[in-house]
Amino acid sequence: MSITRRSFINAAASFGAFNIIPAKVIFGSQTPSNQLTRALIGYGVIAKSDNHLYDKKSRLVGLCDPDKLRVDNGLADAESAGWGKIKAYKNFIELIQDPGVDIVHICTPPHWHGCMSVMAAREGKDIWCEKPMTRTVGEGKRVMEYIKAKKRMFSLNTWFRYKDPFYGFGKEVKYVRKVVENGVLGDGPVRCVFGAGQGFAWKFHHSGRVNLPVQKCPETFDWDMWLGPAPWRPYSKHRSHGTFRGYWDYDGGGIGDMSQHYLDPLQYLLCKDETSPVRVDYQGPKQHPEVVGRFDRITFKYADGTIIILDGNESLKNEPFITGSNGTTIWPVKNKKGVVGLWTNPGENSDKMFGMVDVNGKRLDSMKIVNDLPDPAAQQTDFIDSVKNRKRFCINEETGFRSCTLANLAISSERLGRGFDFDPVKLTAKNDPAADRFLYQSMRQPWLDEFLKD
Amino acid sequence: MKLLTFIISITLCAIQLSAAPKTDYEKMAQAKPEEKGAALLGTKWHAKNAQLVADTTTDECLEIWLSSKEKCDELLSKVQTGYQTKPIDAILIAAVTQYVMRSNVAKRELWVKSIISRLNMTMDSMIAHFYLDQLRWCASQEHIPEIKSSVSRIKDVELKKFLDLLIREIKRDCPGLK
Numbered sequence: 168m169s170i171t172r173r174s175f176i177n178a179a180a181s182f183g184a185f186n187i188i189p190a191k192v193i194f195g196s197q198t199p200s201n202q203l204t205r206a207l208i209g210y211g212v213i214a215k216s217d218n219h220l221y222d223k224k225s226r227l228v229g230l231c232d233p234d235k236l237r238v239d240n241g242l243a244d245a246e247s248a249g250w251g252k253i254k255a256y257k258n259f260i261e262l263i264q265d266p267g268v269d270i271v272h273i274c275t276p277p278h279w280h281g282c283m284s285v286m287a288a289r290e291g292k293d294i295w296c297e298k299p300m301t302r303t304v305g306e307g308k309r310v311m312e313y314i315k316a317k318k319r320m321f322s323l324n325t326w327f328r329y330k331d332p333f334y335g336f337g338k339e340v341k342y343v344r345k346v347v348e349n350g351v352l353g354d355g356p357v358r359c360v361f362g363a364g365q366g367f368a369w370k371f372h373h374s375g376r377v378n379l380p381v382q383k384c385p386e387t388f389d390w391d392m393w394l395g396p397a398p399w400r401p402y403s404k405h406r407s408h409g410t411f412r413g414y415w416d417y418d419g420g421g422i423g424d425m426s427q428h429y430l431d432p433l434q435y436l437l438c439k440d441e442t443s444p445v446r447v448d449y450q451g452p453k454q455h456p457e458v459v460g461r462f463d464r465i466t467f468k469y470a471d472g473t474i475i476i477l478d479g480n481e482s483l484k485n486e487p488f489i490t491g492s493n494g495t496t497i498w499p500v501k502n503k504k505g506v507v508g509l510w511t512n513p514g515e516n517s518d519k520m521f522g523m524v525d526v527n528g529k530r531l532d533s534m535k536i537v538n539d540l541p542d543p544a545a546q547q548t549d550f551i552d553s554v555k556n557r558k559r560f561c562i563n564e565e566t567g568f569r570s571c572t573l574a575n576l577a578i579s580s581e582r583l584g585r586g587f588d589f590d591p592v593k594l595t596a597k598n599d600p601a602a603d604r605f606l607y608q609s610m611r612q613p614w615l616d617e618f619l620k621d
Numbered sequence: 622m623k624l625l626t627f628i629i630s631i632t633l634c635a636i637q638l639s640a641a642p643k644t645d646y647e648k649m650a651q652a653k654p655e656e657k658g659a660a661l662l663g664t665k666w667h668a669k670n671a672q673l674v675a676d677t678t679t680d681e682c683l684e685i686w687l688s689s690k691e692k693c694d695e696l697l698s699k700v701q702t703g704y705q706t707k708p709i710d711a712i713l714i715a716a717v718t719q720y721v722m723r724s725n726v727a728k729r730e731l732w733v734k735s736i737i738s739r740l741n742m743t744m745d746s747m748i749a750h751f752y753l754d755q756l757r758w759c760a761s762q763e764h765i766p767e768i769k770s771s772v773s774r775i776k777d778v779e780l781k782k783f784l785d786l787l788i789r790e791i792k793r794d795c796p797g798l799k
Binding site: 308455609 | 751787796
C-alpha cells in the first residue's frame with residue numbers, strides 16, 4: 168500500500184514523526200532530487216576517502232572548512248568525483264541548519280566531534296562521525312544520551328565489526344566472534360594482545376613537536392574556528408591539519424587514530440558492547456603536558472577477568488592475539504615482519520584465515536571450526552537503510568561510546584602516568600579525582616553552551 | 622605645507638601601526654622563521670632522552686622538587702613563553718602535578734600555591750596559560766579566588782576564557798557529569 172501525504176500526515180500527527188524521518192524518504196522515489204543528501208564538515212585528508220567524498224549511496228551537496236584553501240580543493244574534488252557544483256557553506260552552523268542536508272559527515276579532528284554531533288542532532292540531522300567518537304568520556308556520554316533522546320541515526324567511520332578482513336586476521340571479525348560466543352575458547356575470560364606482532368600498529372608517528380615556533384596564521388585559515396571548543400593557543404602549523412593528532416588538546420596520538428578501528432571490532436567479538444573495563448593500567452614514560460608521546464603497554468581488565476593489552480613496545484610480539492581460558496589460542500594470519508603468526512591451514516591459502524592452536528600445541532582446522540558454528544545475530548549494516556527506516560546502525564552512539572571509552576581510558580592513563588579503577592556503570596573513575604579530571608573536561612565558550620543546551 | 626607634512630606623517634604612522642604585530646603572539650611569529658627540523662617530534666625527543674626522563678621522574682626525584690617552596694619555584698621558573706619550555710622541564714612539572722594528586726594534602730597545597738605565586742609574577746599570556754594548564758589537574762575550589770586574582774592582571778581575552786574553562790573543571794561542572 169502506498170503512503171499518501173494525507174495518510175502520512177495523519178499518522179505522523181499521532182506519532183510525532185515530522186522531525187524524525189526525512190520527508191523525501193516518506194514520499195520520494197529514487198530520483199536524484201529525492202535521494203538522501205549529505206554534507207561534509209571539514210575537508211582534510213580523511214574527507215577525501217570513499218565513505219565521505221565518493222560514496223554514491225547518498226548525494227553530496229556541500230561542505231565547509233575553516234581553511235578556505237581546503238574548501239576550494241573540496242569543491243574541485245567534488246566536481247571531479249561527479250557531484251557537479253556543490254555548495255560551500257560559510258561555516259558548519261550554516262551547513263547543519265540547511266534543510267536540504269539529511270546526513271552530516273563530521274570529518275574534523277576529535278575535539279570537535281562531540282559538540283558538532285550534538286549541534287547537528289539538534290537541527291534534525293543524522294550523523295556519520297569520524298573516529299574517535301569523542302575526545303573524552305564526558306563528551307561521549309553527552310553525545311550518546313542526546314542522540315538517543317533526539318532519535319537520530321548515528322554512526323562512526325569505522326567498519327571492521329561488520330565488514331572487511333580484520334587486519335592480520337584475514338577474515339571478517341564475525342568469524343572470531345563465532346569462536347568466542349560458542350565457547351571454543353572455554354567458558355572463562357580471554358586475554359587479547361594488540362600490537363605490531365599481531366598486525367596492529369600503534370602509529371607512534373602521531374606525535375606533536377616539542378618547542379614549536381609560534382607562527383603567523385595564514386589569512387585563509389580561521390584558526391579560532393578550527394580550535395573551537397579546545398583551549399586557545401597561538402597558531403603553529405604542526406598543531407593543525409594533518410598533524411593535530413600529536414597534541415592532547417585535539418586527540419590522543421596513535422590511540423586516538425586507531426583504537427576504535429582495533430577495539431570496536433574486539434568489543435563486538437568479545438560480546439562486550441554494553442560494558443567497559445573496571446581497571447586500566449599504564450606502563451611507559453611520563454608524558455609531556457601538551458605533546459603526545461609513546462606508551463609501552465596499556466592493559467584493560469573487565470569485571471569477568473577479560474584482559475586486553477595494547478602492546479606499544481612489542482614486548483609481546485610473539486604472543487597470540489587471543490588466548491582462551493581453556494588454552495586455545497588464535498593467531499593472526501601473518502606478521503608483517505614475517506616473524507610470528509605465519510599460518511597455513513591445510514588446503515587453505517594462508518592469507519585467508521586466522522590460525523587456531525589447542526592447549527597442547529596442536530594446530531586446529533580453524534576454517535572447519537568456523538564453518539560448523541552458527542552465525543552471530545545479524546547486524547544492521549546499511550546506514551542509508553538505517554536513515555530511511557529508522558533502524559539503529561550496528562555502530563551507533565552506544566556501541567561507539569563504549570569502544571571510544573576504551574580509547575579515552577587509555578589516553579587518560581597515559582596522561583596520568585599510571586593506572587586507575589573505573590566504574591563501567593557510573594562511567595567515572597573509582598575514588599580517583601585526578602583520573603576523573605581527564606575523563607571529564609570542559610570546553611571553551613561559546614561551544615560549551617552549544618554542547619549543553621537542550 | 623606644515624599641515625600636509627603633518628597629515629602625511631600621521632598617515633605613515635597609522636600604516637606602520639596597522640602592519641606592526643598587534644599581540645605578543647604576532648611578535649613571536651615574526652621574530653624568527655622556523656628552522657627546518659628544529660622542533661623535534663615528541664616521540665623522537667623521548668627516544669633520545671628516555672633515560673633522562675626515567676631517572677628524573679621517579680617518586681623520589683619528584684619529592685625533592687616538593688621539599689620546599691624554593692625548590693617548587695626553581696622548577697616552575699623554567700617555564701618559558703611561546704612553546705619554548707624545555708621538554709624535560711615541562712614533563713617534570715606535569716609529573717609533579719600528577720604526583721601531588723596522589724600525595725598528601727600538604728604537598729598538593731604547596732605545589733598549587735607555588736604555581737599561583739608564579740602566576741602572580743608573570744604578565745606573559747603563554748607562561749600564564751602553562752601554569753593554568755597545570756592548575757586544571759590539581760587546584761581545588763578554595764584556590765579559585767586567588768587564581769582569578771592572579772589572572773586578572775593580564776589583559777588577554779583568551780586567557781580569561783581558559784580561566785573560565787579551568788574554574789568549571791575544578792568545580793567539576795563538566796559535560797557528562799550532570
